Amino acid sequence: MTERPLTDRLDETVDAIVARRDATDALRDPELAPLARIAADLRHYPSPEFKASLRAQLERRASMTAVTTAIRQGFTTVTPYIRVREAGLVDFLAQVFDARETFSGRGSGGGMHREVRVGDSMVIIGEGDAGGGGVMPIRPVAFHVFVNDADATFERAIAAGATPLGEPADRAYGERSGFVADPFGNHWYIATPLGRESVAGALRTVTPVLHVKGAAAYVEFLKRALGAIEEMRHDEGGQLRYARLRIGDGAIELGEGEPMPGSFLLYVGDPDALYQQALAAGATSLMPPTDQPYGRIGGVEDALGNQWFFSRPVTTSS
Amino acid sequence: MTQTTEDDRLLIEAAQADPARFVGIYERYVDRIYAFVRRRTENRAAAEDITSQVFEQALGAIGRFEWRGAPVAAWLFRIASNALADHWRERARDAQVTPPDVPDPGELEDIDRRIALYQHVEQLPELQRQVIQMRFVEEKSIREVATALDRSEGAVKQLQLRALESLRKSMGGHD
Numbered sequence: 464m465t466e467r468p469l470t471d472r473l474d475e476t477v478d479a480i481v482a483r484r485d486a487t488d489a490l491r492d493p494e495l496a497p498l499a500r501i502a503a504d505l506r507h508y509p510s511p512e513f514k515a516s517l518r519a520q521l522e523r524r525a526s527m528t529a530v531t532t533a534i535r536q537g538f539t540t541v542t543p544y545i546r547v548r549e550a551g552l553v554d555f556l557a558q559v560f561d562a563r564e565t566f567s568g569r570g571s572g573g574g575m576h577r578e579v580r581v582g583d584s585m586v587i588i589g590e591g592d593a594g595g596g597g598v599m600p601i602r603p604v605a606f607h608v609f610v611n612d613a614d615a616t617f618e619r620a621i622a623a624g625a626t627p628l629g630e631p632a633d634r635a636y637g638e639r640s641g642f643v644a645d646p647f648g649n650h651w652y653i654a655t656p657l658g659r660e661s662v663a664g665a666l667r668t669v670t671p672v673l674h675v676k677g678a679a680a681y682v683e684f685l686k687r688a689l690g691a692i693e694e695m696r697h698d699e700g701g702q703l704r705y706a707r708l709r710i711g712d713g714a715i716e717l718g719e720g721e722p723m724p725g726s727f728l729l730y731v732g733d734p735d736a737l738y739q740q741a742l743a744a745g746a747t748s749l750m751p752p753t754d755q756p757y758g759r760i761g762g763v764e765d766a767l768g769n770q771w772f773f774s775r776p777v778t779t780s781s
Numbered sequence: 782m783t784q785t786t787e788d789d790r791l792l793i794e795a796a797q798a799d800p801a802r803f804v805g806i807y808e809r810y811v812d813r814i815y816a817f818v819r820r821r822t823e824n825r826a827a828a829e830d831i832t833s834q835v836f837e838q839a840l841g842a843i844g845r846f847e848w849r850g851a852p853v854a855a856w857l858f859r860i861a862s863n864a865l866a867d868h869w870r871e872r873a874r875d876a877q878v879t880p881p882d883v884p885d886p887g888e889l890e891d892i893d894r895r896i897a898l899y900q901h902v903e904q905l906p907e908l909q910r911q912v913i914q915m916r917f918v919e920e921k922s923i924r925e926v927a928t929a930l931d932r933s934e935g936a937v938k939q940l941q942l943r944a945l946e947s948l949r950k951s952m953g954g955h956d
Contacts, residue, residue, distance in 0.1 A: 470938035473945065474923055481920050498945045501952065504895050505917040507819045508902060513829050514811055520833070521807055521840055525800040692837055695867070709841055712800070 469494055477502050523690060527711030527731060535730055535776065537565075537585060540711025543671045544587045544726040544772070546601045547647045552588050553577055555645050558623045559616060560608065560668075562586075571755070572597060581608065582668025587728060598749045598762065599770060603648030604725035605672040607716055613655040617641035620651065633657060636705075650723065666707075666714055671727065674720030675767050678703040681717065684765065685710075688744035689729070689737065724768035734761050734773035741771060789853040796843050803840050806853060811836070812899060814857050816892045821865050821881055825918075831868055835861045858883035894952075901951040902944075909944035912937060 472492065476499050479486035489499035527540055545552065556562035556579055565585075566578040574591025589599065610616040614631045620643045621627060628650065631641030640654035652672065675681050679698075685691040685708060694714075695707040705718045710729065731737050734752045738761040742748060749770060752761030758776035765771070792809065795802040814835050819828040838860050839846075846856070862881050884892060902913055908930065915921040915929060923941075927934045 470935070470942050473942055474938050477916055477941065478922070481917065497949050498942075501898065501945050501948050502917075504898050505902070505913060505948075507816060507895065508899055508913070508917050509812060509815045509819075510825070510829070510918045511914065513832075514815075517811070517829075517833050517836060518804060518807060521836055522801065522804055524837070525803050525840060694834060694837055694841075697871070709837060712841065712844070714841075 473498055473502075480506055520692070524692065524709070524711060527690070537580070538730055539585075539667065539713035540729055540731065541671070541713030541715060542585050542587055542728045542730070543604060543606070543669075544589060544599065544728050545604055545647075545649060546589045546599050546726065548590070548592060548601055550575070550590050552590075552645065552647055552649075553579055555623050555625075555647075556581060556586070559620045559625070559651075560610065582610075584667045584669035586669060599726045602725075603644070603650065603723060605650035605652070605674060605723050607652045607654060607666070607670045607672050609654055609656065609666065609668055611655065613639045613641055613653050616653045617643065620645070620653065625651070666716075671715045671725060672723075673715060673717035673725065673769065674723045675717060675769075676719070676722055677767075678706065678717055678719045681765075681767060682706050682708065684744060688741040688746055688763075688765065689771065690740070691715075722767060724770075726770040726772070728772045728774055731773050731775060734759050734775050737773045738763060741765075741773075746771070785852060786850060790848060792853065793843070793846065793848045797846070800840065800843065803843055806839070806843075807836055810854055810857050812896045813854060813892055814861050816895055817858060817884055817888075818861055818865065822868070827868065831861065831864045834864045838864070855883065898948060898952055901948050904951075905944055905947060909940050909947070912940045913944050916941065 472489075472495050476486050476489040476495060478484075479489075480499070480502050486499060486503070489495045553562070553564050557564075560581045562579050562581040564577055565580050566576075568576055570576040570589065570591075572591070574589055577588040577590065579586045579588060592601075617627075617631050624646045625643035627641070628644055629640075629642035631639055631653075633639050634654075634657075637657050638654040639657055640652055642650065642652050644650055650672075673681075679702070682691070682693060682696075682703065686693070689710050691708040691710045693706060694709050695705070696703065697705040702719045705716065707714060707716050711731070713729075715727075729737065738748075738752050741763045746763035746765045749762040749764050749772075750760070752759055752773065756777075758774055760772060760774040762770060762772035788809075792802075792805045796806055811832070815828060815832045818831045818835070819825070822828040822831060835857060839857060862883055865881055902910060905913065911930065912926055915926045916923075921929070923934050923937050927937045930937065932940075
C-alpha cells in the first residue's frame with residue numbers, strides 16, 4: 464500500500480488536535496511526530512486580534528486615568544454628585560465616616576458646592592434648591608463604603624440620625640455589612656471585608672451603587688456610552704444581580720433593584736468626545752459642552768434617569 | 782539585582798508616573814498570562830475574558846501597587862489565579878473552588894518555550910502565518926482556509942507543512 468503524503472497525514476493530525484480528538488497515533492509516525500508536537504503547542508496560540516484589541520482597550524482606559532490624575536489631584540474619573548436641599552450632609556459624613564471638607568464655595572446657581580473626602584474617595588455635594596445647573600434633581604443615591612469596623616460605623620450612623628435598613632451581618636459575598644439611610648435619604652452600605660471573597664481590594668473607600676431595572680442591558684449601554692469595562696459580574700435566576708464596572712480609574716457597582724438614579728461628574732480629557740459618544744449610544748443631552756469659568760462641561764441623561772457630566776477644568780495640564 | 786528585576790522596577794515606576802505606560806507591562810507579560818490562563822480554561826473565549834480581567838485589574842491597581850522586589854509576573858499570576866477561581870466558582874455554584882497555584886518552575890519553562898514558538902510564528906512568511914492563524918486560532922478547515930486565501934486545498938496543506946517544519950527547525954528540531 465502506498466503511504467499517504469505527509470501533507471495529508473499532517474492535516475488530519477491538525478484537525479484532530481484543533482477538535483481535541485485523540486491525535487496520539489501521530490506520535491508513532493517518526494516523520495509526523497515532531498510536527499504534531501509543534502501543532503499541539505499551537506492550539507493555544509493567542510489571537511493577534513485579541514491581543515491588539517486588549518492593548519487598545521488598556522490604552523484608552525489608561526489615557527482617561529492619566530488625564531484625571533493630571534486634572535484634579537485626589538479625584539478619580541467618576542465622582543458622585545449628591546444634591547440636597549439643606550445643609551447637614553457634610554456634618555453627617557464627618558460624624559460617621561470621619562469625612563473632611565476640602566472645598567466649599569457658592570455655585571453659579573446660588574447654592575453651595577462642597578467637595579468632601581471620605582477615606583481615599585471624593586464626593587461632591589450641592590446644597591440648595593437652585594443648584595446643579597438647574598438640571599440636577601434633588602434625589603437620594605446609594606453608596607458602598609468600606610470601613611474598619613462596620614458595626615461601630617453603623618452605630619455612629621444611627622446616632623447621627625440615620626435610619627437602619629439592615630442590621631450588620633456577615634454576608635455571603637465576603638463582607639460584614641449594615642445598611643442605613645442618612646437623614647437625606649441616601650443609602651450607605653457600610654462594609655468591612657471578611658476575606659478573599661470580598662470585592663474591597665478592587666474598590667476605594669466609597670463606590671456609587673446604581674439600582675436599576677434591566678441591569679444587564681444597562682451594563683451594555685454603559686460600555687458603549689462611557690467605555691465602561693465590566694470587571695465582575697454575578698447573574699442569578701436569569702438576572703444580573705451584581706456587576707462592578709470600571710470607568711477610567713473610577714468604579715461603580717450596579718444591580719437589579721428599585722431604581723435610585725444618581726448624578727456623576729466624570730473628569731476627562733475630551734468632554735466633547737465623550738458627550739458625543741454617550742449621545743450616539745442613546746443618551747439624551749442635558750447640556751452640550753460649553754466653556755464655563757471653571758472649565759468645559761457638558762452632560763447627558765440616560766434612559767434610566769442617571770446623569771453623566773463630562774468636565775475638563777481650566778486647571779488641566781494637557 | 783537581576784536584569785528582569787530591574788526591568789520590572791522600571792516598568793512599574795513608568796506606569797505609576799504615567800498610566801499610559803502600563804502598556805509596557807502588558808506587552809511584556811500578556812503571552813505568559815494568556816498561556817497560564819488558557820491551560821486552565823475550557824475554551825479560547827474564556828481565556829481571553831480572564832486575561833482581559835487580569836490586565837484591567839492590574840491597571841486599576843497600579844497606582845496602589847507597592848513594589849517590593851518580587852517579579853511583576855508573580856503579581857499578575859496571583860491576579861490570574863483569583864480570576865480563574867472566580868470563573869470556576871461561577872460555573873460550580875456551591876462548590877468550594879481553590880485558586881490554582883501560580884506556575885511552578887517546570888510550567889514556567891514550558892510557558893516560555895511556547896511563547897518562543899509563538900514569536901517564531903510572527904516571523905513566518907505572511908501566507909504561512911495566515912494559514913497557522915486560521916487553522917489554530919480561528920479553527921478553520923483546510924477548505925475554509927483555501928477559500929479565504931484563494932488557493933487550492935493542496936497548496937494550503939503545503940503551506941501548513943512548510944510552516945510547521947520551519948517552526949520545528951526554529952525551535953531546535955533537526956531535519
